[in-house]
Amino acid sequence: MENFIIPQNVAISDSGFLFQAATGESFTLNEIGKLIVKMLQGSSTVEQIVGKVCEEYDTDPRTAERDFEDFITQLKHYSILK
Amino acid sequence: MADKKRYERPVINKHYSGLMNKFGSRPTTQPKTEIDGVTINELVEKYGSPLYVYSEKQIRINQRNALRIFKTRYPKVQFAWSYKTNYLSAICSVFHKEGSWAEVVSEFEYDKARKLGIKGENIIFNGPDKSRNALLKAIKEKAKIHIDHFDELYEIIELTEEHKLKAQVAIRVNMDVGVYPKWDRFGFNYENGEAGQALKRIMMNPNLQIVGLHAHIGTYMMTAEAYRIAASKLALLARFLKDEYDVAVSYIDLGGGFASHNTLIGQYLPAEEVVPSMEQFAEAISAGLYELNFKVDEMPTLILETGRALIDNTGHLISTVLANKRLSSGRRALIIDAGVNLLFTGFWYKHPVSPAQDSGVNIEDTTIYGPLCMNIDVIRETINFPSLRKGDKVVIDYVGAYDNTQWMQFINMRPNVVMVMEDGTVELIRKAENLDYILDREVLPEKLKLK
Ligand SMILES: Cc1ncc(COP(=O)(O)O)c(C=O)c1O
Numbered sequence: 001m002e003n004f005i006i007p008q009n010v011a012i013s014d015s016g017f018l019f020q021a022a023t024g025e026s027f028t029l030n031e032i033g034k035l036i037v038k039m040l041q042g043s044s045t046v047e048q049i050v051g052k053v054c055e056e057y058d059t060d061p062r063t064a065e066r067d068f069e070d071f072i073t074q075l076k077h078y079s080i081l082k
Numbered sequence: 083m084a085d086k087k088r089y090e091r092p093v094i095n096k097h098y099s100g101l102m103n104k105f106g107s108r109p110t111t112q113p114k115t116e117i118d119g120v121t122i123n124e125l126v127e128k129y130g131s132p133l134y135v136y137s138e139k140q141i142r143i144n145q146r147n148a149l150r151i152f153k154t155r156y157p158k159v160q161f162a163w164s165y166k167t168n169y170l171s172a173i174c175s176v177f178h179k180e181g182s183w184a185e186v187v188s189e190f191e192y193d194k195a196r197k198l199g200i201k202g203e204n205i206i207f208n209g210p211d212k213s214r215n216a217l218l219k220a221i222k223e224k225a226k227i228h229i230d231h232f233d234e235l236y237e238i239i240e241l242t243e244e245h246k247l248k249a250q251v252a253i254r255v256n257m258d259v260g261v262y263p264k265w266d267r268f269g270f271n272y273e274n275g276e277a278g279q280a281l282k283r284i285m286m287n288p289n290l291q292i293v294g295l296h297a298h299i300g301t302y303m304m305t306a307e308a309y310r311i312a313a314s315k316l317a318l319l320a321r322f323l324k325d326e327y328d329v330a331v332s333y334i335d336l337g338g339g340f341a342s343h344n345t346l347i348g349q350y351l352p353a354e355e356v357v358p359s360m361e362q363f364a365e366a367i368s369a370g371l372y373e374l375n376f377k378v379d380e381m382p383t384l385i386l387e388t389g390r391a392l393i394d395n396t397g398h399l400i401s402t403v404l405a406n407k408r409l410s411s412g413r414r415a416l417i418i419d420a421g422v423n424l425l426f427t428g429f430w431y432k433h434p435v436s437p438a439q440d441s442g443v444n445i446e447d448t449t450i451y452g453p454l455c456m457n458i459d460v461i462r463e464t465i466n467f468p469s470l471r472k473g474d475k476v477v478i479d480y481v482g483a484y485d486n487t488q489w490m491q492f493i494n495m496r497p498n499v500v501m502v503m504e505d506g507t508v509e510l511i512r513k514a515e516n517l518d519y520i521l522d523r524e525v526l527p528e529k530l531k532l533k
Contacts, residue, residue, distance in 0.1 A: 018094070026097045030444060033092035059089035067091040070408055074094055077412030 004072065005082045006041050020080055027078065032057065036071060040081070091469055093444040114436040114477045117398055118502040122438040122475050125500065130514065131402040131475065132420035134486060134499040138176055140396040142504070145180040148392060151360045155368040158383040162206045164338050165191040167389030167483050168397075172501050172511035174198055177392075185338075185387040189216035192225070206335065206387065208254065208296070210234075210268065217241055221249045228252045228296045228335070230269055235283060242289035252294035252335065253280050257315050259299050259308040268298070272315050278322065285327050292329060295319050298337025298387065302346070306358040306366040312336060313370025320374060320382060330376070335385035336367055342394035344431045344480040347463075360391065390483035397482025399425060400438065403474045404453060414448045416467065418476060421452025421459045423492040425478065427485050428461050435461070438475035441468035450476075454493055491515060 009021035016029040018037065029037060032053060039049050046068065053064045075081040115122055118137050125133060145161065152159040162185040163177035169191060174184070175198055184195035187209030195205050202223025210230045212220070217234075218241050220227050229235050229251055242249050254269030255277045270277040284290045295316045299308055316334045323329045341357035349356065358366075371384060401420035409415050422428050435450060448467040452459040461478070470476070489496060495515035500508050 028095045028097065030090060030093045031087075032090060033094050036092050053089075056087055057089040058086040063089070070406070071092040071094070073408045074412060078094065078096065080094075 004040050006037065006080065007082060010037075010041075010080055012037055012041075018080070020078070023079060025078070027080075033071065036068065037075075037080070090442055090444065093446070093469075095446070112436060113440050114438055114479075117477075119506055120502050120508055122400055122477060125508065126400060126402070126475060128508070129498045129500055129510065131400055132424060132497045133400045134424075134481070134497065134512075135398045135400060136170075136173065136482065136499070136501045136511070137396045137398075138501055138503045141173070141176045141393065142180060144392045144396065145177060145182065148360055148386075148388060149181075152364045152368075152384065152386065155364050156371060156384050157378070158381060160333070160383050160385050161392075162204075162335075162385055162387050163392075164387045164389035165195065166487055167338070168393050168486055169194060170486055170499060170511055171198060172509070173393065173486075183385075187211070189213050189219075192216055192220065196223075203250075206296075206385070208298070208387075214241070218245065221245070221247050224250055226250050226252060226293060228254045228269075228294075229280065229284075230254050232280070232283075235280060239287055239289065242287075248289050248291055250293045251284060251290050252292065252296050252331075252333075253277060253284070254296045254298070255316060255319065257297065257299070257312060259311040259315075261300060261303065261305060261308045265298070265300050269296070272319075277319060281319065281323060285323075285329070292323065292331060294331050294333040294335055294382070294385070296335040296337065296385075299339060301339045302341045302390065303339045304341050304357055306362040308366075309336060309363055310366035310370040313367045314373045317371055317374035320376075324376075324380075330380045331382050333383040333385045334371065335387065338387040338389045338391075340388055340391035342390040342480065342483060344390075344394055344427070344433065344483075347430055347432055349432075393482035394480045395482065397480070397485065399478040399481045399485075401476050401478065403470045403472055403476065405472060406470070409449070414446050414467075414469070416448055416450045416470060416476075417453060418450060418461065419453050420461070420478070421454040421492075422461070423452075423454065423490045424496065425452070425461060425481060425485055426488040426490075427481065427483070431480065432462065432465075433481065434479040435465060435467070436477050436479070437468055437470055438477050441470055441474070444468060486512075491520065495520070 011019045016034040018027040018029055036049055050061055050064045050068060054061055117135050118139055162183035163174055164185045166187055183204040184200045185206045186192045186195055202225040205225040207220050207225050208228045221241055238249050255272050256266045256269045257272035270280045284292050297312045297316055299312050320331050340363050343353045345353040399420055401418040404419055405417045407415040445466045445468050448465055449463060450461040452461055498514045499512035501511045502508055
């Protein structure tokens with residue numbers, strides 16, 4: 001299973017504001033985006049994250065996993081994820 | 083379960099401080115769910131995807147508005163529908179029902195206009211490519227032949243002598259109107275006296291009757307002033323004919339070329355903010371014509387061959403999402419089932435694209451690709467777009483001009499074209515192609531057939 005690591009210097013506020021200290025760049029996350037980044041910081045697995053999203057939101061595991069993959073690609077692109 | 087929150091895919095958006103949105107486009111989240119009261123779903127269910135949809139109502143509104151705008155500034159106005167812009171029979175017929183003549187540039191277009199019931203005398207025959215056969219037909223049927231070059235002039239003279247006929251002619255004039263590139267490969271030049279020469283040659287021949295003067299200064303013109311200059315130069319030629327030969331031409335034809343509200347790819351601001359309005363074009367042309375100082379009963383009719391500005395916003399292309407992709411650059415890509423072979427104008431316009439269903443408020447900079455196996459198949463290089471799912475629909479607007487005449491059959495068949503009629507019904511106006519349609523034109527040599 002792939003391991004996602006969010007660097008120490010990434011800070012995230014309750015309102016979904018994300019600051020990447022290494023590059024000085026800032027971002028906005030929507031609610032699910034924030035949930036995922038927080039779970040990744042807490043070293044959750046993909047299964048746990050998808051499970052949580054399906055539990056709280058009106059969606060199915062396939063959609064949730066697909067969107068999760070896409071989201072991860074973006075996080076990597078912005079160097080928020082190693 | 084009812085107590086779950088509404089799902090929305092996870093989104094992260096980067097902040098670009100101090101920078102204007104470099105894509106210059108407003109976010110497109112507002113769904114377009116219907117065309118003239120007919121839902122996109124209904125249309126696709128019945129006619130498939132991709133699908134071209136025209137609005138009869140909008141065509142009539144455009145034509146009536148244009149006529150009103152010109153008629154309130156100049157007393158005699160006649161529109162002639164530019165066939166090359168869109169020659170689907172149903173489209174031409176709506177314009178003809180609104181009183182427009184036909185403007186054609188080939189024998190094929192000429193024959194099409196005749197088949198649709200337009201009399202020869204109400205056809206304007208333009209262009210550098212008129213076959214001998216087409217010219218003879220046009221002379222016999224009293225079409226208005228706009229002579230493009232001396233070779234054509236001499237061919238017409240020959241034909242009239244050979245067949246003892248008289249021809250109704252005009253000349254196309256090209257000129258400097260302060261806009262570049264100059265379209266000087268069509269017609270006779272004004273500044274170097276060639277146009278005057280051609281008129282003298284025509285006046286010497288009793289079989290040729292000069293009925294008008296014509297100019298088409300370019301297409302997607304972004305300045306109205308160019309039309310004032312063109313109108314006043316044609317007016318000077320009309321004055322020359324009156325003074326030298328006591329001939330009053332019955333019309334002055336300013337061609338087409340008014341920019342539509344489609345935004346060019348290199349254009350930063352939306353077209354509606356930068357292109358002149360129909361009123362400004364009308365104002366400029368009538369100002370140019372009034373320099374003629376003709377008596378009211380001798381004033382020539384103003385003919386207009388407006389194409390794109392009358393049809394662009396009446397056509398829509400519905401397409402279906404085939405896939406979502408993330409490019410190696412991190413950019414989102416959307417692949418839809420309509421490619422540049424169906425949307426030829428995608429090469430120079432940033433067509434508005436809207437989702438056809440509620441797609442949430444999270445937008446992202448996206449590239450929209452067609453389904454062709456080629457790199458050039460880009461519908462929109464960059465557009466702020468919500469996230470769509472496979473099977474969702476999009477609507478591409480401003481596709482009425484030149485797409486259904488320049489589209490090509492490639493990899494797949496060209497799809498259905500429908501028209502939403504004024505009464506709300508939907509009519510199929512061009513059937514989707516099929517394998518038989520393609521094979522009908524092909525000939526497989528006997529020796530190549532597999533046994
Ligand atoms: C002679 C002539 N008339 C009319 C038109 C229609 O032009 P537009 O669609 O730009 O109004 C064209 C198009 O190039 C043309 O060549």
